[in-house]
Amino acid sequence: MLSWEQVFATRASRMKASEIRELLKLLERPDIISFAGGIPDPALFPKDAFAQAYAEVLSGPDAAAGLQYSVSEGYPPLREWLVGQLAKLAIPCTIDNVFIVSGSQQGLDYLGKLFLSPKDTALVTRPTYLGALQAFNAYEPTYDELNLGGNRTPDAYRATAAQAGGRVKFAYLSADFANPTGETLDRAGREKLLYLAAELDIPVIEDAAYQSLRYEGEAIPPIMALDIARCGDIDASRTIYCGSFSKTLAPGLRVGFIVAAAPIIRKLVLMKQAADLHSSTINQMAIAHVAGGIFDAQVAKIRAVYRERRDAMLDALARHMPEGVRWTHPEGGMFIWITLPAGMNGAALLARAIETEKVAFVPGQAFHADGGGANTLRVSFSCADPATIAEGISRLGRVISLERLAA
Template identity: 50%
Template sequence: MTVQWNDLIARDARALTASEIRDLLKVADRPEITSFAGGVPDPALFPLDTFKTIYHDLTSDEAAGRRSLQYSISEGLPALRHWIVDDLAASGAVRSIDNILITCGAQQGLDLLARLLLEPGREIVVEKPSYLGAMQAFSMRRPTYVGINMDDDGPVLAELDAAFAGGARVAYLAPDFQNPTGRSYTLERRLAVLEIARKYGAVILEDAAYSKLSYEGDVVPSLLALDEVDGDPDAGTVIQLGSFSKTLVPALRIGWVCAPRTVIERLVLMTQASDLHVSTVNQEVACRAARDLFPGHLETLRDAYRHKRDTMLAALDEFMPEYVSYTRPEGGMFIWLTLPENIDSRQLLAQALEDAKVAFVPGQAFFCDQSGRNTARLSFATEKPERIRNGIERLALLIKRVHNQ
């Protein structure tokens, strides 16, 4: 008898769908395509020479090299967690290494937290739009999404309050240079969000993946830093997810969760049941790289990405028709387009790939309710400035033509 795989696959696993972005990247990788699609760092900025030295020094030290190739503790290397704690403290978030779990990228942190906090039908608040990868992690638990709209200052507070009043107790928010819009919350909006969450005893999952990629303006404290309750690091409402993927290199797959100890203890047990721990050698390399490179490498990244952002914004200002609006992010990797209502960005993408030789991500994929059909995400991170300008010009000409049809 033939195995009936569809009958055997669990309902949670059947809830997963393919990533629209991952599928698009296969097409956008063609050399003739100017790609604004992938939310990935520019490989030309990877500090290759530093990594060559670190790997050489690590493998040349027999004792350290052998330790780095051995099993390790599930919480993560103490030295790396100490570095993260010191870095958090420098930005105003005082925690201990007992509040830190090292994960395989921030994505594993999202998966672990989804399994810890969500179950079928339980409500989770997400921004409209929100990070697609987070919703993929959450969807395997089959929650009920409560989408809240955003304005230029952050989430609409009345909608957030109504969501918590209606029974939701978990919210996933990205206050800094959000993927996909590039928007950031003001300080006043962050404080108001925390006040509402405390009012209802709700948990905020703060995605801080892009927080260090700030190109202008004042640095605003994270929700984690603002979440101080009588100086007790275990009494707050915020769980923060961090990552080295955008500031060092993604291939190390080093992220972390910062949370109250009660949460970390549960996540450690889940980690032990799934992959035991994150790669020891990758943790060691990440720790050495962070100590050697920061803050100088961050300034290199900021200068490079600032120039690319400015190039894209200048091209949008010059070539886009007045009926197309877009965000003006102060950091991160993304600009968000809002097109006229008569343009479906998924249909536009097919024409852009064929006619304009430009790739972007249709915005509908980032909405929990599949709205946003006339929106699109552009990333300025990987293309060279001259290709950014030329690609925006071609895309603008296409939009004008489609709008007038």
């Protein structure tokens, strides 16, 4: 019998199951109040608009095109629509700077493949998006903390990377309402990041999956917009902007996009041709139909609903969390990050919370590239109504209080 472990590539040892994907199974249990899944509420999907879009595509002159192979770069009308949307964000570009991927997760995988050789260093925040770590892990990098609040010099980053056996290749972060913390990087931090990237001569990967979901406060220009304002042209920009329709329209269609300088796009197209030829043509066409008709109205609708749920969770946390527990106050997105008293363990707490209180969340350690953060956890408010949020946070407060007494 073949010993599969002996023939797997070395990168296979770095592929780990997602704690979040496993916890999503809890959503199917009606007795569990789950704050684990960072997913959009399916009740808010524009189902009628998509039904009409698919019907129009399949009954019109473009039916054959929708079911046929297509160009690797992506459906041109969708890319043209994105060019217009990006202009509103002060990101002037052309269709040649826009590349469609099968969800932004595929985009992160491609970017890891493009930039990382074994032992190279990726700069990531602490904590950072678990899906990004999973995408990058396959290319055998090391990680270093991207800490824009300290005084660490570019030479210090270089020295750490050299000690690991490679060089710094990119900085990755979500600047708006980050997964998992919900925090937003202010303008000064974005400028500091661009300065650091210039000194290290590396690209910045800006994950903008939640950029549309702002509920309060003044919008901050994307990192790419600030970069283009500095350098004068997107093809001179070192920022790579990753976006998605998953949080605004529907995740099941798996349509995301990357915006970057033309030389980057050309390399990504070659990867796409080798991997899956192109993203689903008919899904791109449906997205183009729906986005072109109702995008702004859809975003306004989901913002109103998620804002109410965020407020309900912040209110419940203030009422039910025991002394010593801290949490973030996001201006948008889907997540709140909770820090427990030192010595408490989020994974152990989850087991007790499910058993005794029937409430679920994501332990925070999975979001730390260095294995830290054991006393943290992520809760999502996107899929629960205010009454359920109040009950679930009350239950969570009880189990945390009991855990503190037992410590």
